[in-house]
Amino acid sequence: MNNKESNIEKTKVMVIGAGVAGSSIAGELSRLGYEVHLYDKNKGPAQETSSHETALAHPHVGKKKSKLQRFTQLANRLANQKWSEAQLDHQAFEPLRELSLSKCRDLSDLFDEMGLQNDVQILTKEDAYFRTNIQATGLWYPTAAVYSLPMICEKEISSIDKSCIYWNCQILKIQKEKDVWQVFNHAGELIGSAPILILASGIEVQNLLKTIDIDLAIRPVRGQLSTFHIKKESLLVPHLPKKVIRGDGYCLPAKLLETQDWHWEVGSSYDEDHSDILPWDKSDQENAIKGLNLIGCDHSHLKDMLVINTFVGIRSASKDRLPLLGPIPNQPGLLVACAYGSRGVLWSALGAPVITAYVEAFFAGADRLRAGFLTGASAPLFAEVVSAVNPGRFLRGVLATRTSNSKPIFPVS
Numbered sequence: 001m002n003n004k005e006s007n008i009e010k011t012k013v014m015v016i017g018a019g020v021a022g023s024s025i026a027g028e029l030s031r032l033g034y035e036v037h038l039y040d041k042n043k044g045p046a047q048e049t050s051s052h053e054t055a056l057a058h059p060h061v062g063k064k065k066s067k068l069q070r071f072t073q074l075a076n077r078l079a080n081q082k083w084s085e086a087q088l089d090h091q092a093f094e095p096l097r098e099l100s101l102s103k104c105r106d107l108s109d110l111f112d113e114m115g116l117q118n119d120v121q122i123l124t125k126e127d128a129y130f131r132t133n134i135q136a137t138g139l140w141y142p143t144a145a146v147y148s149l150p151m152i153c154e155k156e157i158s159s160i161d162k163s164c165i166y167w168n169c170q171i172l173k174i175q176k177e178k179d180v181w182q183v184f185n186h187a188g189e190l191i192g193s194a195p196i197l198i199l200a201s202g203i204e205v206q207n208l209l210k211t212i213d214i215d216l217a218i219r220p221v222r223g224q225l226s227t228f229h230i231k232k233e234s235l236l237v238p239h240l241p242k243k244v245i246r247g248d249g250y251c252l253p254a255k256l257l258e259t260q261d262w263h264w265e266v267g268s269s270y271d272e273d274h275s276d277i278l279p280w281d282k283s284d285q286e287n288a289i290k291g292l293n294l295i296g297c298d299h300s301h302l303k304d305m306l307v308i309n310t311f312v313g314i315r316s317a318s319k320d321r322l323p324l325l326g327p328i329p330n331q332p333g334l335l336v337a338c339a340y341g342s343r344g345v346l347w348s349a350l351g352a353p354v355i356t357a358y359v360e361a362f363f364a365g366a367d368r369l370r371a372g373f374l375t376g377a378s379a380p381l382f383a384e385v386v387s388a389v390n391p392g393r394f395l396r397g398v399l400a401t402r403t404s405n406s407k408p409i410f411p412v413s
Contacts (some may be wrong), residue, residue: 013359014039014183014194016208017201018157019050020149020348025200027156028352029359036160039183040201041101041170045153049202049313050344054225054265056250057345058092058144059119063110067193067388068321074121074385075346082349086151089253091242093128094143095136095296099344104137118170119143132243134295146244146252147345164193173211174199176335181333196359200292200337203275203316209336214328217394218316218339222274225267228291232260234304239297240264242320249290263308266291268342272317279310315341318394323347325354325389333362336391354386 018040030036042048057079060072080087099107104122111117121140126271129135157165173184174197181197182190199205203220230236240262251266267290269283282306294297303304318324318339325347328334337355340347360366 001151004088011206012036012194012363013196013198014181014192015152015198015200016183017199017204018042018045018153018165019048019200019202020046020152020344021050021202021340022084022198022200023050023153023156024339024348024352025198025355027159028356030157032158032356032360033215034359035164035165037166037194038157038160039166039169039171039192041168043167045157046150050153051151051314052184052225052313052344053148053150054088054252055147055149055345056092056144056244056246057147057343058141058246059109059116061116061120061139065114067384069116070384071322071350071388072343072346073116075350076119078353079147079345079349080143080145083147083152083155083345086148086155087145088148089146089244090144091131092141092246092250093123093132093134093138093241094141094246095134095138095294095408097127097136097138097296098135107139116206130247133239133241134245141246144244144246149344152345152348157207171201171208174208176331176334179333190205194333196333196335196337198335198337198355198359202338202340203314205316205336205338212331214326214331214395216391218318218324219273220275221315221317221341222276223268223313223315223342224271224280224287225265225311226284226287226307227263227265228288228305229308230254230262230264230306231306232262236297236301236302236304237262239295241295245294247294249287249294250296262307264291266294267311268313275314277312277314279312279342284310315344317341320393323351323389324391324394325360326386326391329392329395335359350385353388354389357386 013029014036014037015022016039023045026036026038036165060068062069108122110306111120125135125137163308170186171183172186175182180193180194180195199208206216206218209216242253245251254262254264266287269286288302288305316339324339325337337351
C-alpha cells in the first residue's frame with residue numbers, strides 16, 4: 001500500500017481514520033460497491049485507541065427506558081451479527097451485593113417491560129458463584145462479548161482496493177472546492193478529492209473541522225487498563241473471576257500461566273479532558289482497587305498485584321453520551337462519525353449503516369434517508385436514531401450540560 005500524495009484522485013468517498021469507526025464505515029461502503037479511499041496517519045489500521053484487544057460491549061441497562069438503552073440494545077445485536085469471529089470471550093456479570101429478593105422481582109419486571117429479557121437476567125448468589133466464581137447476586141449479560149478491535153478493523157478493510165488505502169498519511173486540512181471535498185497532507189499538498197468526505201478519526205475530527213471554521217464540541221476521555229501478575233501462593237487466587245465482571249470498570253477472566261501464577265486485566269480508569277498516552281501509576285492503583293471491589297475482596301490484597309502491562313486509549317466523547325453520526329449542517333457531502341466514548345464496538349456497529357444510509361441518500365439525491373435500514377429496526381426507531389445522533393444537535397447549541405458518554409450508569413445504587 002504505497003502513498004500517492006502527489007496524485008490527486010477524485011473518488012466516490014473518502015474516509016479519514018482507520019480505527020474501528022472509520023474501518024467499519026469504509027468496509028460497509030466498499031462491500032456495497034462504492035470506491036472508497038481510506039486515509040490514516042499510522043502505518044496500518046487500529047494503531048491507537050482501536051489497538052485495544054479486549055473491548056467489552058453489552059447493552060446499556062438503566063433504571064428506566066432511555067434512548068441510550070434502546071440504541072445500545074440494537075447496536076449490540078448488530079455487533080454480534082457482524083463480528084462474531086472477533087469475539088474473544090462471551091457473557092458478563094455485574095455484582096449487586098445489596099440486591100434484595102423484592103428488588104430482584106422489580107428488576108425482572110423492568111427488564112421485561114424494556115424488552116431486555118434476552119439481554120440481561122438476574123442471577124442468585126449461588127448461580128453467580130457457579131458461573132463466575134463471584135459470590136454475589138447480580139445481573140447476567142448473556143449477549144455481552146469481549147472484542148478484538150484490530151480483528152474488526154482488519155476484517156472491515158479487507159474488501160477495499162489496496163491501492164486506495166493510504167498509510168502514514170496525516171490529513172491536516174480539508175476544504176470544499178465547487179462540488180468536491182479536498183484533503184491536504186502535512187506538507188499542504190492536495191492528495192485527494194471526492195464528493196463525500198467522512199471524518200472518523202476520533203478527537204482529531206475537531207481539529208479538521210476547525211480548518212473550515214466549524215467548532216464541534218467533543219472532548220477527550222483518557223482510559224487506562226492494567227494487567228496484573230499474581231503469584232500462585234497469593235490468597236487472592238481463590239477469588240479470581242472466571243468470567244468478565246463489570247460495574248465500576250470491568251475485569252477479564254484471570255488467566256492461568258504455565259508457572260501456575262496468574263495474569264488479570266482490569267480497567268479502566270476515567271480521566272476527562274486528558275489526552276496523555278503515557279501510563280499513569282495512579283491509574284494502575286485505581287484499577288487494582290476497582291478489580292478488588294468488583295470481585296468483593298479486601299484491599300489488603302493490593303500488595304499481591306504486580307503491574308506488568310498497561311494499555312492507554314484516548315476516546316472522544318459528546319455532551320449527551322451519544323455519538324455524533326451524520327452530516328455537518330450546510331456542508332453537503334461532509335459527514336462525521338466520532339464521540340464513540342467507551343462504546344466503540346457498539347457505535348461502530350450502528351454507525352456504519354447510519355453513515356452508509358446518508359451516503360446512499362446523497363448519491364441518490366434523496367431528501368431523506370430510506371426508512372428501516374437497520375436490521376430488525378422499525379421506521380420509528382430509525383428516525384429516532386438518526387435524530388438523536390445527528391451532529392447538528394450540538395452545532396446549533398441546543399445542549400449546554402456537559403457530560404460524557406463514557407461514564408457508566410448503574411441500574412441500582
